[in-house]
Amino acid sequence: MSPSIGRQIAVIGGTGPAGMGLALRWARAGESVIIGSRDAARAEQAAETIRQRIGDSTRVGTRTGVSAPHVSGLENYAACAATDLLVLTIPFGAQATLLKELKTAIRPGSTLIDATVPLAASVGGRASRTLGVWQGSAAEQTAELVPKGVSVVAAFQNLSADVLNGDDDVDCDVIVCSDDSKALAVAMELAVKIPGIRAIDGGKLENARIVEQITALLIGLNIRHKGHGGVRITGLPGTAYRSA
Numbered sequence: 611m612s613p614s615i616g617r618q619i620a621v622i623g624g625t626g627p628a629g630m631g632l633a634l635r636w637a638r639a640g641e642s643v644i645i646g647s648r649d650a651a652r653a654e655q656a657a658e659t660i661r662q663r664i665g666d667s668t669r670v671g672t673r674t675g676v677s678a679p680h681v682s683g684l685e686n687y688a689a690c691a692a693t694d695l696l697v698l699t700i701p702f703g704a705q706a707t708l709l710k711e712l713k714t715a716i717r718p719g720s721t722l723i724d725a726t727v728p729l730a731a732s733v734g735g736r737a738s739r740t741l742g743v744w745q746g747s748a749a750e751q752t753a754e755l756v757p758k759g760v761s762v763v764a765a766f767q768n769l770s771a772d773v774l775n776g777d778d779d780v781d782c783d784v785i786v787c788s789d790d791s792k793a794l795a796v797a798m799e800l801a802v803k804i805p806g807i808r809a810i811d812g813g814k815l816e817n818a819r820i821v822e823q824i825t826a827l828l829i830g831l832n833i834r835h836k837g838h839g840g841v842r843i844t845g846l847p848g849t850a851y852r853s854a
């Protein structure tokens with residue numbers, strides 16, 4: 611599948627397993643990815659790890675002016691300012707504070723894809739339980755915190771980072787929710803760049819509250835059965851499923 615020319619995906623919190631896994635898969639698909647971190651050196655280290663995994667030959671950074679790297683690392687604020695396609699992969703407990711810090715860096719008109727799950731683990735509780743979120747979901751909290759004109763999409767919450775960071779196809783559907791049809795289409799397009807994934811339009815952003823809960827169920831099942839389970843939605847007409 612060909613990448614979109616000139617597009618850069620900034621993965622905020624991209625040094626963690628979820629962000630690294632998504633970045634790895636998109637880089638493999640030919641997308642240009644920026645790893646975001648609170649620490650620029652850590653971001654660059656994560657980018658180097660991905661470059662090594664995909665055997666990227668363009669290791670010389672833009673800072674030298676020699677060639678644009680396929681995967682680069684930047685501090686989160688600079689990563690947000692560098693592109694209008696953002697993916698958020700941070701613990702729920704950090705979400706509100708970080709988004710407030712990044713607010714002035716997020717470009718008007720950006721698409722922000724939120725994979726955050728409000729797991730109780732992010733405040734010291736169990737990973738198989740979720741926290742109540744006043745806005746209804748982590749994604750709706752994000753929508754409340756980003757600058758006006760930024761489109762928020764909820765996606766990728768049900769994908770196991772262990773599977774994403776492997777080499778096998780991902781046996782999972784991605785349910786994509788947004789109030790903005792164009793942003794939703796972008797997220798669906800990115801989802802199907804990961805081999806094995808089917809993307810499904812899950813409707814309005816408010817449905818993210820249900821999708822986020824599924825993650826807690828999956829974590830519980832994976833602990834109980836020692837696996838890496840995902841979800842497949844069956845029985846919809848073929849037109850409901852988008853795949854590569």
Ligand SMILES: NC(=O)c1ccc[n+]([C@@H]2O[C@H](COP(=O)([O-])OP(=O)(O)OC[C@H]3O[C@@H](n4cnc5c(N)ncnc54)[C@H](OP(=O)(O)O)[C@@H]3O)[C@@H](O)[C@H]2O)c1
Pocket residue numbers: 623624625626627628629646647648649652653698699700701702703704708725726727728729766767768769770771772825
């Ligand atoms: N892991 C999974 O299998 C999985 C699957 C689906 C969805 N998710 C969701 O995706 C999100 C990320 O998951 P993860 O497992 O990758 O999480 P994580 O490893 O706990 O955190 C991801 C990154 O967030 C940054 N971070 C941590 N605490 C922060 C803070 N207080 N302020 C700002 N940044 C902070 C860290 O990057 P720096 O230290 O480099 O800044 C860290 O590497 C979570 O909401 C999770 O529920 C996870």
